[in-house]
Amino acid sequence: MNDDLIIGGEKFSSRLIMGTGGAPSLEVLDQALVASGTELTTVAMRRLDPSARGSVLDVLRTRGIKVLPNTAGCFTAGEAVLTARLAREALETDWVKLEVVSDERTLLPDPIETFDAAERLVADGFVVLPYIGDDPALARRLEQAGCAAVMPLGAPIGSGLGIRNPHNIELIVEAAGVPVILDAGIGTASDAALAMELGCDAVLLATAVTRAQRPDMMAEAMRSAVRAGRLARLAGRIPRRRYAEASSPMNP
Amino acid sequence: MNVTINGTAHELPSGATVSQAVRKLTEATSGVAVAVNDEVVSRGAWDSTALAEADRVEVLTAVQGG
Numbered sequence: 001m002n003d004d005l006i007i008g009g010e011k012f013s014s015r016l017i018m019g020t021g022g023a024p025s026l027e028v029l030d031q032a033l034v035a036s037g038t039e040l041t042t043v044a045m046r047r048l049d050p051s052a053r054g055s056v057l058d059v060l061r062t063r064g065i066k067v068l069p070n071t072a073g074c075f076t077a078g079e080a081v082l083t084a085r086l087a088r089e090a091l092e093t094d095w096v097k098l099e100v101v102s103d104e105r106t107l108l109p110d111p112i113e114t115f116d117a118a119e120r121l122v123a124d125g126f127v128v129l130p131y132i133g134d135d136p137a138l139a140r141r142l143e144q145a146g147c148a149a150v151m152p153l154g155a156p157i158g159s160g161l162g163i164r165n166p167h168n169i170e171l172i173v174e175a176a177g178v179p180v181i182l183d184a185g186i187g188t189a190s191d192a193a194l195a196m197e198l199g200c201d202a203v204l205l206a207t208a209v210t211r212a213q214r215p216d217m218m219a220e221a222m223r224s225a226v227r228a229g230r231l232a233r234l235a236g237r238i239p240r241r242r243y244a245e246a247s248s249p250m251n252p
Numbered sequence: 253m254n255v256t257i258n259g260t261a262h263e264l265p266s267g268a269t270v271s272q273a274v275r276k277l278t279e280a281t282s283g284v285a286v287a288v289n290d291e292v293v294s295r296g297a298w299d300s301t302a303l304a305e306a307d308r309v310e311v312l313t314a315v316q317g318g
Contacts, residue, residue: 019317019318020316020317020318021316021317021318022316023316026316029316042317042318043314043315043316043317043318044314044315044316044317044318045285045312045313045314045315046312046313046315046317047258047259047310047311047312048258048277048278048284048311048312048313050277050278052315055283055313055314056314056315056316057283057313057314067314068318069314070317070318072317072318082287082290082292083312085285085292086285086286086287086292086310086312087285087314088285089285089286089292089294089295090283090284090285090312090313090314091283091314097318099318206318
């Protein structure tokens with residue numbers, strides 16, 4: 001069955017987008033990325049450290065995985081726009097996962113700064129994938145502003161709390177004309193499957209894999225969960241009922 | 253001439269270019285981007301862009317994250 005994910009005109013056969021934060025080493029990260037089957041993976045932009053050995057970029061290049069730079073660490077639209085422009089220069093991609101957070105403690109996305117940055121980046125020719133709260137109104141406004149996807153959170157970054165407001169995620173999915181990517185909060189495979197069952201087009205996760213006791217095994221679990229959730233969504237689940245409905249007829 | 257490169261003070265010859273500042277940290281030219289005083293300087297302009305006293309140079313690359 002051909003069921004490609006299309007973002008900004010590009011096709012992906014995997015609906016699992018990976019982050020790279022939190023892996024104890026590039027070797028562990030490499031194994032996890034391969035096991036996940038991902039075709040699109042985020043990196044952050046930071047000051048160059050002359051003593052650093054090896055690069056996450058080499059891992060992605062070797063594995064043929066498309067790089068998705070993010071603007072992690074930015075608190076204002078201005079910082080995010082500059083970071084996106086630096087990423088475009090360094091990585092030769094106009095794709096950006098726009099991430100503008102409001103405070104260190106929750107890392108919750110700042111909707112005002114995010115929208116401001118999104119408008120400026122779209123005008124500057126970027127393919128913008130904004131990380132947002134589970135807010136259907138904001139998701140719509142960002143789509144109207146020209147974003148290529150919207151990325152609502154399930155729960156705060158790295159929290160592993162799963163999808164705290166499935167109803168809002170469904171509302172975002174119902175109204176969206178661009179891909180909806182559940183981003184942040186995934187703790188284990190069932191969370192990823194639920195995201196897809198709710199109708200999300202893809203899942204982005206990092207910590208759940210990179211900080212698992214066996215990252216490569218969890219990556220494989222996530223790959224299966226995203227696929228299972230996607231198939232269940234397409235298959236159409238049965239309605240919930242208050243009482244039993246016999247599956248074995250009494251009078252055959 | 254004193255400039256700041258990634259938050260650290262450096263002494264560079266007067267009229268030094270962005271290329272010279274980058275080489276203080278790395279010989280790499282790919283996978284790296286530069287901003288001077290919060291404005292991106294594209295790679296093609298590194299050799300021809302002269303720095304001025306007290307300029308803030310940021311040299312960034314991709315790291316694990318997100």
